[in-house]
Amino acid sequence: MGKRRNRVCGADVHKDLIVATIQSADGTEFQEKFGTTYSELERFRDWLLTNNCEQVAFEATGVYWFPVYDALSPSIDTIVANPWMIKGIPGNKSDASDSRWIAENCLDGKIKRSRIFSKEDRNLRTMTRARSGYTKTRTQLRNRIHKYLALCGIKLSSCISDIFGKSGRHILDGLVEVKEIDEILDSIPSGKVKKKRDLIKAALGNSLDDVSRMLVKDTLELLDHLEKKMEKTSLEILSRLQKRAKDLAIVMSVPGIGFTSGSIILAEIGDYRDFHTPEQLAKWCGLAPGLNESAGKKKPCGITKQGSKSLRTVLVEIAQVVAKMGNNKFSRFFHRLRTRKNYNVAITASARKLITIIYHLLINQELYQENNCNTATSKPVKKDLLYLSKEERLKDGVAAIVDAFYHLKNRYSEGVDRIAPPSH
Structure with a gap:
């Protein structure tokens, strides 16, 4: 909570519209509407500065408040409020009444500031959430392949723990390429999986039909593309975490x-x-x-x-x-x-x-x-780490992370001189 101000603004932020209300301690009030494009946000900022507004407050509405905050915060004291904590009085609701309610609470210093991340931290958070989204998509694609195999009566997952591992993927690629079952089994890279030859052969009793073969092939290609994107995203996250x-x-x-x-x-x-x-x-x-x-x-x-x-x-x-x-x-x-x-x-x-x-x-x-x-x-x-001091153990952990960063980065340096890791 903050102190009472002389002149503040409350804004109701939407996807394409901002309704702003300026209120003063003497009861003066006036209202204006703005768009959400960059030029409109600049006009909004100039309007606040021209009217000597000391503070502006608005609710955190989805992702729409981010550009508004970035445009206003360098020039004016900006408060982003938790919508759950400044609910209006039940009754007739409109954009104008919402902005007026926010302005009234801001004028009385009743709005608690939300914790705002820096631009760098927000970008890092966006990257990690994007990678989590990729992981969920990968799970969905893998489940599709399980379904296509089950539709054709292929019980591969009953005899192999991970059909997307090295041996499992070898079998899937062989099914897509319409290879003979014996040819697929003879070239399995894992000796442990080869011992299950009879069990796998029984599980592959039926072949993929034309539709399932096409869908499995397309889904495997999507998985390969997604894996590359996930690895690239992880590299970018690791790069941003170097500091x-x-x-x-x-x-x-x-x-x-x-x-x-x-x-x-x-x-x-x-x-x-x-x-x-x-x-x-x-x-x-x-x-x-x-x-x-x-x-x-x-x-x-x-x-x-x-x-x-x-x-x-x-x-x-x-x-x-x-x-x-x-x-x-x-x-x-x-x-x-x-x-x-x-x-x-x-x-x-x-x-x-x-x-x-x-x-x-x-x-x-x-x-x-x-x-x-x-x-x-x-x-x-x-054992050798047990005799190190706290600072030395921490330094050792940091060095391992830096080495991992350069190892991943070199995997993407095709056609470019490889980057040598720094000496620790």
Whole structure:
């Protein structure tokens, strides 16, 4: 919340329209409409400056507020509000009344600022979400191929764990190219899969019909193209995380977190120094318990589910993986809680514990270390690393990430001199 202003503006932002209302402490009010093109946003900014507007506020409406914020924030104090926190009074609703309501709340200093990422952090977050979208699309395409095979009575997935692995893909390509079954089986690259020859031959009893063959071939080509895009996107994400290599090494030191999940966590959190306590970060992730109290009675309710859905999802997925691992801090916490709570509650609590530990590690710039475990940790540490100091271990993790970046980059340097990794 802020102090009361003398003259402010409330804007109702839409895809193609902005309705703005300027209100003054003396009761003066006037309204104007603008488009959302770049020239219209410049006109909106000039209109605010000409009328000596001290502050402008608008709701975070989808992705439409981003260009408005970028156009106004360098010149005027700009507030982006959470729509859930400034709901208007029920009744007749219009664009004009909405902008007037926002202006009234802004004039009285009743609007809480939303946390706005920098342009660089927003781009990183967009990249990680795009990669997550590619992953979902890849799953959909793979499920299509499973369906096409099932339609033809081919039970390949019953005898091979991953039909999109090296051997599975070899068999699929052979079916698409209408090769003889014996010819396909003789050239399988994996000796382990070759031992299942009779089982695979029985599963491939039927051949693909013309329609299924065409669809499987097209879907495999789409998968190949998508895999290249995913690898290219991962390279771009890793490139953008070079400045935060220490943070990435710290997050990846936690059990169950790899590059993909670690980059999502950093991208969705942004600058972790914005949070003063781990509880604030957990609440921002939507993992804090809600509050429902009336007449002195508290009713049970789940987590708030506010904040980043992408971050909350990946934290829950990591918690599910870590809970199945061996003896570590998170699995012990989960199983201890599981004795008196249901599975979903225990996993959600583990996800909250995970983000609080990540916060402490990032703030203190320390790698995760497992303590008081009787068995090996889920991420065994090299013996020579046990004798290194905290700074040396962190430096070693950063060096590994930098090496990975140059390794991936060289894969795309066709026709260009290969880039040598820097000396550490």
